[in-house]
Amino acid sequence: MPELPEVEVVRRGLQKWVQGRTVTGVEVVDPRSIRRHTHGTEDFRSQLTGARIGAVVRRGKFLWLPLLHDSGELQDSEAAGAGSDVALMAHLGMSGQLLMQDPDQPDEKHLKVRIAFEPRADAPDELRFVDQRIFGGLSVTSLVPTSDGLPGGLGDQAPLIAAEAAHIARDPLDPSFSVEAFMAALKRRRTGLKRALLDQSLISGIGNIYADEALWASKLHYARPTEKLRPAEVAELLQNVRAVMTASLEVGGTTFDSLYVNVNGASGYFERSLNVYGREGQPCYRCQDNGLLTLIRREPFMNRSSYLCPVCQRKR
DNA sequence: TTTGGGACCTGGAGGC
DNA sequence: TGCCTCCAGGTCCCAA
Secondary structure, eight states, rough: OOOOOHHHHHHHHHHHHTTTBBBEEEEEGGGGGGOTTHHHHHHHHHHTTTTOOOOOOOTTTTTEEEEEEEOOOOOHHHTTSOHHHHHEEEETTTTTTEEEEEEESSSOTTEEEEEEEEETSSSSSEEEEEEOOOOEEOOOHHHHHHHHOSSSSTTTSSEEEEEGGGGSSTTTTTTTHHHHHHHHHHHHHSSHHHHHHHHTTSOOOOOOOHHHOOOOHHHHOOOOGGOOOOOHHHHHHHHHHHHHHHHHHTTTOOOOOTTOTTTTSOOOOGGGGGTTTOOOSSSSSHHHHHTTOOOOOEEETEEEEEOOOOTTSOOO
């Protein structure tokens, strides 16, 4: 399931293979995967065909590729995202994959959209969007100025953001992320801590897996009221969020099944490092180190599951 | 305005 | 073997 580290792995892969290249053809195999593009399939194809990819930018789990409609060599400023007013937006949802393939490779079972580039000897010529559960999708969206005048996301230097991502907060790996602003927003909210972590308008990029891992590392219960958290607890939580995401990024992301792979089709290895998520009934490592046998518990939460240690993550 | 719940979607697992 | 139900979860929409 793609969360921030997995999307960042994809962003880096795309940057290597598609930046500066020109789209020569688009095939929409399943229109449901471009349902967020409200102007229809033909408009989606015409907006992309002939465009040159300027950069690959990410905020949270949203990825966008500014589209340039001129000709000539890619300039440094264009590569940074400037010089464009529209972008190809991608969200992987739960099971989306962006794969670079050669045209002669067989189609994937859940292939939804195929984007062809001008041939290049040292790179695959097709970008394929594959999605089993169709929670993700592609669209062409406008670029709008950021509210703070800072770059819209990682990989960008222009103060622009894809309109579809303008409502979400910066993610904790973004150099422009403000700890103070997050603490203030958390204080204003009157909700449970994990619900706040999953709220993309407060902090983006955190999904169920990394929320549980960061809460376990911080010894915090998922239902702790946000307004009662101490600044030191929030600071430690943020530190752990960054740590768990960075560790995952270094090994290519988390993989539970075939639902997440990078642009080359390879899986990540962070699943092997998970401390609490998916470990129901297994011993808590921290308690084990202290000579205690405590079993990880799974509790229903927001129509999904929350994993925690009932001893070191007590609800106060 | 803020908060919480449910729908969307597909395929695998498990029960009968 | 076949059918049915449950489960996974990111995001959006709507009701309270």
